[in-house]
Amino acid sequence: MNEHPAWTHLETVALHAGQEPDALTGAVVPPIYQVSTYAQDGVGGLRGGYEYSRSGNPTRDALQACLAALEDPVGAAAGTTLGMAFASGLAAEDTLLRTVCAPGDHVVIPDDAYGGTFRLFAKVLGRWGLDYTPARLTDVEAVAAAVVPGRTKVVWVETPTNPLLRVADIAALADVAHAAGAILVVDNTFASPYLQQPLLLGADVVVHSTTKYLGGHSDVIGGALVARDPELAAQLAYHQNAMGAVAGPFDSWLVLRGAKTLAVRMDRHCANARSVVDVLREHPKVVEVLYPGLEGHDGHHVAVKQMRDFGGMVSFRVAGGEAAAVEVCNRARLFTLGESLGGVESLIEHPGRMTHASAAGSPLEVPADLVRISVGLEHVDDLVGDLVQALG
Numbered sequence: 001m002n003e004h005p006a007w008t009h010l011e012t013v014a015l016h017a018g019q020e021p022d023a024l025t026g027a028v029v030p031p032i033y034q035v036s037t038y039a040q041d042g043v044g045g046l047r048g049g050y051e052y053s054r055s056g057n058p059t060r061d062a063l064q065a066c067l068a069a070l071e072d073p074v075g076a077a078a079g080t081t082l083g084m085a086f087a088s089g090l091a092a093e094d095t096l097l098r099t100v101c102a103p104g105d106h107v108v109i110p111d112d113a114y115g116g117t118f119r120l121f122a123k124v125l126g127r128w129g130l131d132y133t134p135a136r137l138t139d140v141e142a143v144a145a146a147v148v149p150g151r152t153k154v155v156w157v158e159t160p161t162n163p164l165l166r167v168a169d170i171a172a173l174a175d176v177a178h179a180a181g182a183i184l185v186v187d188n189t190f191a192s193p194y195l196q197q198p199l200l201l202g203a204d205v206v207v208h209s210t211t212k213y214l215g216g217h218s219d220v221i222g223g224a225l226v227a228r229d230p231e232l233a234a235q236l237a238y239h240q241n242a243m244g245a246v247a248g249p250f251d252s253w254l255v256l257r258g259a260k261t262l263a264v265r266m267d268r269h270c271a272n273a274r275s276v277v278d279v280l281r282e283h284p285k286v287v288e289v290l291y292p293g294l295e296g297h298d299g300h301h302v303a304v305k306q307m308r309d310f311g312g313m314v315s316f317r318v319a320g321g322e323a324a325a326v327e328v329c330n331r332a333r334l335f336t337l338g339e340s341l342g343g344v345e346s347l348i349e350h351p352g353r354m355t356h357a358s359a360a361g362s363p364l365e366v367p368a369d370l371v372r373i374s375v376g377l378e379h380v381d382d383l384v385g386d387l388v389q390a391l392g
């Protein structure tokens with residue numbers, strides 16, 4: 001919450017929400033409160049409401065206020081939409097799922113979910129008694145058919161998806177979830193709040209791996225939840241403290257610093273991705289380019305409706321199958337071979353053998369000839385040159 005009228009322009013929100021100059025010193029940037037506990041003025045006499053940093057920390061609070069305002073500026077200013085920062089994206093997901101679900105409940109998940117999210121369902125929460133059904137989220141009827149009224153507590157959406165860049169219609173899926181008494185959760189990691197604000201389209205909770213575009217500099221692991229309904233938000237905040245997977249002060253500070261430049265970074269990520277896509281589409285060794293900005297992409301019209309631009313993630317299929325795709329990854333120089341995405345530097349990877357290896361043999365297995373790139377902020381001519389040489 002902040003004392004200013006609600007800013008709604010993301011550029012302004014990112015720089016100022018939750019970031020009043022420090023009351024004591026006037027420091028323009030929220031200080032890193034690297035502290036575990038706080039002196040009390042007599043038993044229960046808290047200064048500023050802080051007693052212990054798992055429960056509350058001023059640096060984390062600054063980030064949380066900023067995250068809430070990025071996803072829902074008006075709701076955050078009113079104090080109804082809350083942000084919560086976690087030690088990782090998966091920690092945020094685990095806290096969310098064990099808050100809103102109990103053993104025996106059911107969740108609908110994307111049939112091309114982020115590999116770590118799928119593993120959380122398949123290997124961890126499955127054992128805990130949470131049932132899940134993978135569904136093709138681009139097919140609203142298929143999602144409606146996968147929902148079990150009374151048992152389904154969550155419809156889990158990623159859009160665009162990783163690594164196939166499919167686009168799901170958030171507003172339509174919110175209706176499906178709500179009709180069954182479930183909540184709609186959107187993992188907004190790939191788009192970032194600059195390109196897409198799911199809460200304003202009907203979603204109940206947004207999940208982020210702030211490790212990616214929000215942090216933006218490949219120097220921190222973090223996660224976030226933003227919830228719009230005050231009662232649900234309060235339950236999540238309770239569990240954030242009760243389960244304890246909070247973001248530390250320095251990590252919170254790094255994500256907040258990254259978020260300040262989200263808008264300008266995303267504009268350049270998108271522009272560079274568009275140029276790279278144009279070259280890949282014409283390349284004889286490329287069988288197919290997956291990018292929501294392409295007219296021929298299945299989800300293009302939904303993307304136009306719900307996104308500001310189409311993002312910096314591009315996947316493509318290489319002629320010659322798995323060996324050829326692996327070879328492209330190995331030959332790239334400027335694109336660093338590595339997992340993760342959303343940093344200033346470009347990355348390349350083979351999802352089948354790397355990020356999505358844990359989905360092998362499951363319905364979520366990805367094509368073996370697929371290469372995924374996270375298009376960074378290097379000069380676009382250098383990026384294109386590297387891909388062309390890697391394709392041989």
Ligand SMILES: *Cc1c(COP(=O)(O)O)cnc(C)c1O
Pocket residue numbers: 088089090091114116117158162187189190208209210211212221222223
């Ligand atoms: C990276 C990622 C996650 C997991 O986040 P961590 O910070 O690595 O725990 C979840 N969803 C998506 C889409 C991701 O890219």
